[in-house]
Amino acid sequence: MIKNNWKKLSVVALSIAALTFVGCGNKTETKTADTSIGEKMNYKITGIDAGAGEMKLAEQAVKDYKLKYTVQASSGAAMTQALADAYKNKEPIIVTGWSPHWMFGKYDLKYLKDPKGVFGGAEHIDTVIHKGVKEKEPNAYKILDQFAWTSTDMEAVMLKINDGGDVKEVAKQWITDNKDKVSKWTKGAKKVDGKTINLAYVAWDSEIASTNVIGLVLEDMGYKVKLTQVDAGPMWAAVASGDADAIVSAWLPATHAKYISDYKDKVENLGPNLQGAKVGLVVPKYMNIDSIEDLAK
Ligand code: PBE
Secondary structure, eight states, rough: HHHHHHHHHHHHHHHHHHHHHHHOGGGGGGGGGOOOOOOHHHTTEOOTTSSHHHHHHHHHHHTTTTOOOEEOOOOHHHHHHHHHHHHHHTTOOEEEESSSSSHHSSSOEEEOOTTTTOOOOOOOEEEEEEEEEHHHHHHHHHHHHHOOOOOOHHHHHHHHHHOOHHHHHHHHHHHHHHHHHHHHHHTTOOOOOOOOOEEEEOOOOHHHHHHHHHHHEEEEEEEEEHHHOOHHHHHHHHHHHHHEEEEEEETTTTHHHHHHHTTTTEEEEEEEEEEEEEEEEEEEEEOOOGGGGGGOO
């Protein structure tokens, strides 16, 4: 009996809601706060270059969490510019972010929780070489193998470059200021005379920092170092074909899982040069959402 009355009541309530909706003709009055956030952003996640592993993960997240958002490809630089603009005006924005990154030092940001684990857990950044580099260039191999630094190191370099420092100058200064660390990377390696090492990288701020630092270290050991900036797919293809001798930009186990499995017979993974990396959807702290699930509301 009571149950029936509730049913009747809710039917009445629904009819009133429907009438209100039709009657006012203005959709915004019936929308929830979360929907209006999505609308303000045109249901767009501000992404980076299409080849980035994180873009594939973000698209997977849209599917797995059943979101009506689209992941818009652009570039790392366009993404940080969009973030800067939104932040200035306290507007909502969702970006494909990652750590280490200077953006966390500059803005108050948070990763959206990812209860389905689409973006993986802790990532590390590995050094991957073309098979055969060990025999061909044992000294470069040794240095690349021993290259390891921390998120703090990388962010220090990134921040100075972002503040307008010349990339090569910043890398050089960091090497001068961190002689002890760098001497561990070069330990046991002999100086060479003018041999060439090709490093490929993508214009992600984190990889601009790491590739320039290790490139300069190799140069100080007598190598002629060629840095080639490409997209993520071509970067992996280059180290697989031998066009590049090495990359220091392999984000694993999740972000570049597909790339390394495609090329595993042609490359050798020298292991992490940086631990404690992370990728995910990032928003300013002033946004009233905490989880990717909140975007499905
Ligand atoms: N990133 C930065 C890259 C790896 C380095 C997270 C944007 C990606 O492939 O997604």
